[in-house]
Amino acid sequence: MHNYLDDSLPLSPVHSDYEATYHQIEEGHWWFQARxxxxxxxxxxxQLxxxxxxxxxxxxxGPLLLALRQAGYTNLTGIDISAQGVQLAKQRGFEHVAVMDGAKLEFADASFDLVIASDVxxxxENENQALQEWKRVLRPGGQLIVFVPAFQFLWSSHDDVNQHFRRYSSQQLSTAIAHNGLQQQRLSYWNSLLxxxxxLVRxxxxxxPGTEPSPSGDLQLLPAFLNTSLLSLLRTENRILRHLNLPVGVSVFALARKPA
Known part of the structure; x- marks a missing residue:
């Protein structure tokens, strides 16, 4: 599930449909809420x-930006390749949001204390270019949070619809981070309980027999009771992750630091 559409490829009708679906349900869908x-x-x-x-x-x-604003954070910037998404964020009162390529940032060096890239x-295609850009805009000692989908053997039509180039093992993500001069501080899988x-399903x-990718990939609205149940399950896992890292999951995340 994505929140970034690669601008090197024109959106076909199937991807346009996906984007519209995405913006409609990202607020309440169990997976998005839990992530x-x-x-x-x-x-x-x-403790920034x-x-x-x-x-x-x-x-x-802008749902994460909204949560951060409500928690009292005052210096928030967002970018997305989706003009539709950026417009929605602006309607929520975020002034510093823009359509921008995540691998070609239009910010000065050492501009941010924290960069967040969830499923980006x-x-x-060029992961090193992206990570170098993210490191460039971080201040010395700044932090990076990265989430990516895990395990190439889980590849499905959902990845095709999302225009993914790859899925990651924890070792692959760790290697990419180290290769680009960032200091890994934490590495764990996420969505382990599912x-x-x-x-099995994938x-x-x-x-x-082969089936054509759905315009929405695995992005489906569920009955309210099932949505609530899955959200509760992953919120329990989130609490577990306060104390330990998990050895397997549908996603993998890393916390890294730019050397001071």
Whole structure:
């Protein structure tokens, strides 16, 4: 599930439909809510001052920025390749949001204390260019939070619809971070409690006769009780992640630091 559409490829009707669906349901969908909760938790654990300069790459319509603003953070910037998403964020009162390529940032060196990129890196063909740009705009000692989808064997039509270039193991993400001169501080899988059923479903789909990708990939509205149940499950996992890292999951995240 994405919040960044690669601008090197024109959106086909299927991807345009996906983008419209995305902006409609990202607020209440269990997966998006749980991931935002985990990112917010990581930010809070950094104990940054409320005046810290924060950049979200792939901000979409701004739900994470909104949560940060409500928590008292005052220096928030967002970018996204989706003009529709950026317009929605502006309607929410965010002035410092813009349509921009996540691998070609239009910011000065050392502009931010924290850069957040949730499900962005897999959409960018040249991961080193992206990570170098993210490091460039960080101040010395600044922090980077990166989430990506995990395990190439979980590749499905959902990844095709999302225009992914790759999925990552924890080792691959760790290697990419180190290769680009960032100091890894934390590495863990996420969405571990649902890893087994997700893996089973995706592997079974590969054994069935080929089906065309849905315009919405795996992005589906669920009955309210099921949405609430899945959200509660992942919120429990988020609490577990306050104390330990997990060895497997549908996603993987890293916290890294630019050397002082």
């Amino acid at each position: 935002r909760g985990m990112v917010f938790q990581l930010i809070q654990e950094l 001052p409320k005046s810290a300069s924060i950049l979200e790459i792939g901000c979409s319509g 890196l897999e959409h960018i 890893f087994a059923p997700v893996a 592997l079974l789909r590969k054994l069935l």
